[in-house]
Amino acid sequence: MSDAITNDPELERKGCAAAAEYAQIHWAKLQRLVNDDAVPAESIELHGNDRRLYACFRASISEDVAVLRAEQLKTRIWRDLLTCMDGRVKDHNFMTLLRPDAALSYDDQRENLFVVPRAQFLMIELARQREGCYDGAWRAKRRACAMPASAPLRLTRTTRYSVLECAASTARIVGVDASSSAADASATSATAEGAEEESDNARAARLGKQLAECVPCAEAARRLPCPRTAARRPRDGAPVVIDGALDQAACAEACAAALAFFDGAGDRRIAEQQLHRGDDVAFVPLFGEDEGSPLRQALGPARRLLARAAADIGDADLLVPEVAQLALYDGCKRNLKPGYVAHRDNASTPGAAGENYREVTLLLYLNGAPPGASGGELRSYVGAEPSDLDGATALRVDDIQPRAGRLVLFESRTLLHAVRPVGLWRRVALSLWCLKRIPNDRLSPLTDILGADAFQYLDAISLARLAACARVFGKKKDGRSLCDAAARQQLSALREEFLTGVKSIDGMDWLLYRQIPSWIYCLYDWEESSAALGRWGPVDMFGDRGWTFRRKEKEREKRKRAVDEIRHQIHIKGSRAQEYVDDFLAELLRDAREED
Ligand SMILES: O=C(O)CCC(=O)C(=O)O
Numbered sequence: 338m339s340d341a342i343t344n345d346p347e348l349e350r351k352g353c354a355a356a357a358e359y360a361q362i363h364w365a366k367l368q369r370l371v372n373d374d375a376v377p378a379e380s381i382e383l384h385g386n387d388r389r390l391y392a393c394f395r396a397s398i399s400e401d402v403a404v405l406r407a408e409q410l411k412t413r414i415w416r417d418l419l420t421c422m423d424g425r426v427k428d429h430n431f432m433t434l435l436r437p438d439a440a441l442s443y444d445d446q447r448e449n450l451f452v453v454p455r456a457q458f459l460m461i462e463l464a465r466q467r468e469g470c471y472d473g474a475w476r477a478k479r480r481a482c483a484m485p486a487s488a489p490l491r492l493t494r495t496t497r498y499s500v501l502e503c504a505a506s507t508a509r510i511v512g513v514d515a516s517s518s519a520a521d522a523s524a525t526s527a528t529a530e531g532a533e534e535e536s537d538n539a540r541a542a543r544l545g546k547q548l549a550e551c552v553p554c555a556e557a558a559r560r561l562p563c564p565r566t567a568a569r570r571p572r573d574g575a576p577v578v579i580d581g582a583l584d585q586a587a588c589a590e591a592c593a594a595a596l597a598f599f600d601g602a603g604d605r606r607i608a609e610q611q612l613h614r615g616d617d618v619a620f621v622p623l624f625g626e627d628e629g630s631p632l633r634q635a636l637g638p639a640r641r642l643l644a645r646a647a648a649d650i651g652d653a654d655l656l657v658p659e660v661a662q663l664a665l666y667d668g669c670k671r672n673l674k675p676g677y678v679a680h681r682d683n684a685s686t687p688g689a690a691g692e693n694y695r696e697v698t699l700l701l702y703l704n705g706a707p708p709g710a711s712g713g714e715l716r717s718y719v720g721a722e723p724s725d726l727d728g729a730t731a732l733r734v735d736d737i738q739p740r741a742g743r744l745v746l747f748e749s750r751t752l753l754h755a756v757r758p759v760g761l762w763r764r765v766a767l768s769l770w771c772l773k774r775i776p777n778d779r780l781s782p783l784t785d786i787l788g789a790d791a792f793q794y795l796d797a798i799s800l801a802r803l804a805a806c807a808r809v810f811g812k813k814k815d816g817r818s819l820c821d822a823a824a825r826q827q828l829s830a831l832r833e834e835f836l837t838g839v840k841s842i843d844g845m846d847w848l849l850y851r852q853i854p855s856w857i858y859c860l861y862d863w864e865e866s867s868a869a870l871g872r873w874g875p876v877d878m879f880g881d882r883g884w885t886f887r888r889k890e891k892e893r894e895k896r897k898r899a900v901d902e903i904r905h906q907i908h909i910k911g912s913r914a915q916e917y918v919d920d921f922l923a924e925l926l927r928d929a930r931e932e933d
C-alpha cells in the first residue's frame with residue numbers, strides 16, 4: 338500500500354530497549370486498575386493532555402480499538418493524524434509496543450505485539466481506557482490470571498513470619514500483621530523514623546529471629562553449589578563492587594519472575610508504605626527444592642551466587658540466613674519515587690539500640706535503569722562517623738548505579754547508605770545479610786547454651802518451658818528472650834488449633850490468657866518480684882483451687898539457684914535439656930502450691 342506507514346529500522350534499533358521498558362511501565366500503570374476496582378480507567382494518566390488527545394483521535398477515527406489488526410494501524414488517516422502530533426505529543430514518534438488485544442497482557446501476545454509511534458499508542462490506549470476495554474470484567478480476568486485459583490494469596494502464620502504467602506511462588510510478603518511478628522529482616526538503626534521508637538523490624542532483628550534461621554556460610558555454599566566468585570570482605574568502610582557477578586540472561590529471568598510475582602501480589606504487597614523506605618519486600622527461601630516455584634526457580638542462579646559470595650568472604654564465623662530479601666522499588670507505582678533514606682543495616686556501636694546480627698550486606702542488582710530513566714543509585718557515605726545519621730561527616734559520597742549482575746558488598750555496621758529516589762522504572766535487587774553472633778549475646782542465655790539451631794527442633798510446649806526459664810534468668814530490660822519470643826509465636830499459632838486439650842506440664846489444661854498459657858504469666862510475675870512484697874497469681878489460673886502467693890526474696894534466691902542448676906544440667910545433658918526444664922518447672926509449681 339503506497340500510503341502505509343513503514344517502520345524506520347534505525348528507530349527500531351535505538352528504541353528497542355526503551356520500548357520494552359515503556360511497555361513494562363504502561364502495564365504497571367494498568368495494574369492499578371486490576372488491583373483496585375474503584376479506580377476509573379480514565380484516571381490513569383498517559384500523557385499531559387489525555388482528554389484532548391482522545392478527542393482528537395475520535396474526531397478522525399471511529400473504529401473499535403479493543404482488538405486491532407496491523408493493517409488498521411497503517412492507513413492514510415492515521416498517517417495524517419500522526420503528522421499533526423509532531424510538537425504536540427512528547428516523543429511522538431518513539432517506537433512503542435502496542436498490544437493487539439486489549440484484553441490480553443503483553444506476555445499473553447508476546448509474538449504479535451505491534452511496534453507503533455508513541456502518539457498512535459497513546460491515542461489507542463486512551464480510547465481503550467475510555468471505552469470500556471478495562472472494565473470490571475477485564476479486571477476480574479486479569480486478577481484471575483495473576484493469581485491462579487490453586488495459589489491464592491493467603492494470610493499464614495509460621496513460626497517465623499506472619500506473612501502473605503503465595504503458594505505458587507514460595508516467596509513471602511511481609512507487612513500484613515506487623516503488630517505481632519512481621520520480621521522483614523530490615524532492622525535499621527539510624528533511620529529517619531527516630532531513634533527512640535523501635536520498629537517491628539528492629540524488634541524482630543533484636544529478638545534474633547535471623548540468627549535462629551541461618552547456617553554457617555560454608556554450609557550454605559555446599560547446599561547451593563556455584564563457582565567461586567570475586568567476593569571479598571569489604572574493609573575500610575567502603576563498599577566492594579563486582580560487575581558481571583551474574584550473567585545477563587539469569588538476571589533478566591530473575592527480574593521478570595520477580596516483577597510477575599510482585600504484580601501478582603498487587604496492592605496487597607505491603608500493608609502500609611513506610612516513611613523511610615518505599616520498596617516492596619518479599620522473602621525468598623535460599624535453600625530447598627525449586628520445583629513448583631517459578632519464582633524460586635528463576636532466582637536459582639542469583640541465590641546460588643549470593644550463598645557462594647557469602648562463603649567467599651572467608652570468615653568462618655559468618656552465618657547465612659535461610660531467606661534472601663527480594664526488593665522492588667517500583668517507580669511506576671502511584672507516581673511515587675520510592676527510595677530508602679540514609680541508614681545503616683546494623684547499629685554502628687555494639688550494644689546500641691536497634692543492634693542486630695548483620696555483619697556484611699550483599700546486594701545483587703537484577704536490573705539497572707533503562708535508557709531515559711534515572712534514580713535508584715545506592716548512595717554510600719564513605720567514612721561517615723559512627724554517630725552520623727545523614728552523611729554530613731562523610732569523606733566521600735559515591736553513587737553506585739544498579740546494573741544487572743552487579744554485586745555490592747559492604748560492612749553492615751559501618752556503611753551509611755541510602756537508595757536514591759527511583760524514577761520511572763522498576764528496580765529489582767536481591768539482598769542477603771551475613772550474620773555474626775554477638776559475643777555474650779545479651780538476648781538469650783539459653784541460646785548460648787543450646788545454640789540457636791535448637792529452636793528449630795523444639796515444639797511449642799518445649800519452647801514455652803524454655804521461655805519460662807529464660808525469663809527467670811534472662812535480661813529483662815531488653816524485652817523478651819529469643820525463646821520467649823519464639824514460644825509466644827508458636828503458642829499464638831496453636832491457639833486456633835487447640836483451644837482446649839493442651840496440657841501443661843503439671844497436667845492442667847492450659848488456660849489461655851491473652852493467647853499465652855497463664856502459667857507463663859505466673860512465671861513472669863514471679864520473675865518480676867521486687868524487694869517489695871506483693872500478691873500474685875491470676876486466680877483463675879488454677880481454677881477452683883485459686884490461690885495466691887506472697888513473694889519473698891528468699892524464693893527468688895531459690896529460683897535463681899534452681900535456674901543455675903538447670904543451666905548446668907542443660908549444658909551437660911545436651912539434648913535431654915527439655916526433660917530437665919520440665920522437672921524444673923514442675924518443681925517450681927509444686928513449691929508454689931506448698932507455700933500456699
Ligand atoms: O537496594 C539497595 O541498593 C539497598 C537497599 C538497602 O539499603 C536495604 O534494604 O537495607
Ligand SMILES: [Fe+2]
Pocket residue numbers: 680681682754
Ligand atoms: Fe540498607
